[in-house]
Amino acid sequence: MAESSEYVVVGAGLAGAATAWQLASQGHDVTILERTVPASRDGSSHGSARIFRYAYPDMFYTRAVIESKALWDELDPACGLDLITPAGAVDYGPERQPDHLARVLAATGVDHELLSAVAARERWPQIAFDTPVLWHPGAGVIDAERSVNAMIALAVKHGARLLAGWDVARVERRGAGYRVHSPAGEAIDAGNVVVSAGGWLPSLLGQLDLPAGFFAGLPEITVRQEQAYHFRYRDPGSARAWPTFIHKSAAIQTYGLPGGRDAGFAGQKVAEYNGGKFIPSAAAQTGVVDPDNRLRVMDYVTKYLPGLDPEPYAETTCLFTNTPTEDFLIDRADGITVLSPCSGHGAKFAPLIGQWAADLATGTGEVPARFRRATARLGAS
Template sequence: MTGSFSDASDFVVVGAGLAGAATAWQLAAGGHDVTILERTVPASHDGSSHGSARIFRYAYPDEFYTRAVIESKVLWDELEAASGLELITPFGAVDYGPERQPEHLARVLAGAGVDHELLSVVEARARWPHIAFDTSVLWHPGAGVIDAEGSVNAMIDQAVKHGARLLTGWDVAGVEKRGSGYRVRSAAGGQIDAGNVIVSAGGWLPGLLGRLGLPDGFLAGLPEITVRQEQAYHFRYRELSGSQPEWPTFIHKSAAIQTYGLPGGRDASFAGQKVAEYNGGKLIPSAAAQTGAVDPDNRRRVVDYVQKYLPGLDPEPYAETTCLFTNTPTEDFLIDRAEGLTVLSPCSGHGAKFAPLIGQWAADLATGTGEVPARFRQATARISAN
């Protein structure tokens, strides 16, 4: 649905990526009047939630996040049941490398009751001969691959079924305080009055912050938000001697480079593994400045990595793409509120797996019915401290 007109809604959600769609779903399911404003279309290809391949995993060095994944999985299961879709395909995950500390990760998973194994290099190479492991390896079979675009559309569908409205082609230009509520303006001249506004604009957030009517103290207390134009490459699977198990997702972290990989799904025509350097892209002011051009130095680093560590892949990428990472200094999310404005940014390339839970947190914060972990409310904490 498109349009440029004056209207009103109790809750307006800006942005129909994973976090915005999840928030709209939770709000609408709670019986609230919700309008979703999307600059182009849900899970747009120049945003952070496009495509079919994001890692779902439990392994975190911080037990807080592992337990949050467990909470999130309950909501994923609800979404799959409601939509009738498989949104997370199980592949399992391996974590390794001298800086990844697989032994520590194993202790965290053990404390949280997550099924896992800690394997020696020899054991891991016997199980996955197509990966050249350089340390002990954490394996947890409950990991998998999220269909990001399918998940966004499933959550939007659920929101609409509960009465939400989706307006596409609605590029938000700013938000103004009006009485006890807000007026949201579009670049095309449309406007919607709202009692509450939730801004989940991904890589566009840095360019919007100054136009949201946020109090100065709150704005000054927000963590620094930076945007990187990341690159990802698809490498074809090739046959090795003997039978090969299915490729898992992986995170490999050394002092020289941190990489991740996962079966590419539709993004790779089901023919290869998606491999990328974590936070290896260039800094840009906001998503509006992205070029879509792949950095040849980054391509060279990743190709060199594949040649050295992934013998089961043809080291010549057959497809490549760029994407956006919106980062905070601590890699914690931003879910904070000032008056009737909620600012939402699941940052640093690891938010997809938490999408339904982030939506629940944001909806609870916007309605005042629940709490958000304090680590995600830095601006509020700084204001309170002063």
């Protein structure tokens, strides 16, 4: 006879960990199934460096960041860690529209400053700004791996069970609930299933026993194998002076942030946004850095980041799981909740995504309609 749980959460990355934490803290019986280990290195939630920022051209997301920050502020004392390190953020470039971002931050009450390129160069001579610059000091760097482990630990403290090394092959409807199967023949019965499988979601969706109409209405989910590089500070004493940044032009969109312990605190992590190759799912990743991408980012560093040595001293690949609009997927059909909150910007929202997903799975709260397009299409049909 299979074991059973009221809620089974598939995947222990940021979104899955946050959902498990929220469900367990509400007193629900929760089992977390993780293919390898929480925040695994071949997933999307490993390492110590993700950007926390408020600047979005869409006011919806800025307001959501404010809401999420309140939950981060609850999480820190609960786990005894500071999971976001202050660094501030600069946004610039002809396609980034810093003046529009400034208007959004002004309307939402987020502290910010709009600087000329000359004034910004005086403040941060290590960066060659090419347009006016939006600065907002409330931004910082999220330690993703510690955040995952903190939320898993809190979930376990509230009674959740973590099963590491438990891969999910399929989910089948069984009576009023579901049975979750592993390739090894293991099985767990669940009243409700929350699937937060990151880059493995595209290959798993067809195995979830979802209603046909709901399945057909889900947005396309694509996976890219991205590259990130660490460039050494020319002045080792300048590490604390480096902000996070997003620079967007017609030719390239890049982002950067202090690399933290991922690369020995010695440099800035820099990457091209959505610069990686498409792959069918996370299972197809190679972990091999694209040499053309490396050269493109090195050329960028040479031109725009004079405070860095343009030869990377460390590099890695990672996964971006995207929807076409870069909106998240947080939707539910019967007893299955499906999450794909990445699209390259999901980390900062992790506690809020967990709250949204838990509310949806339990039926106690609402999720923004823009994240429930499959349900919306069913309602309109």
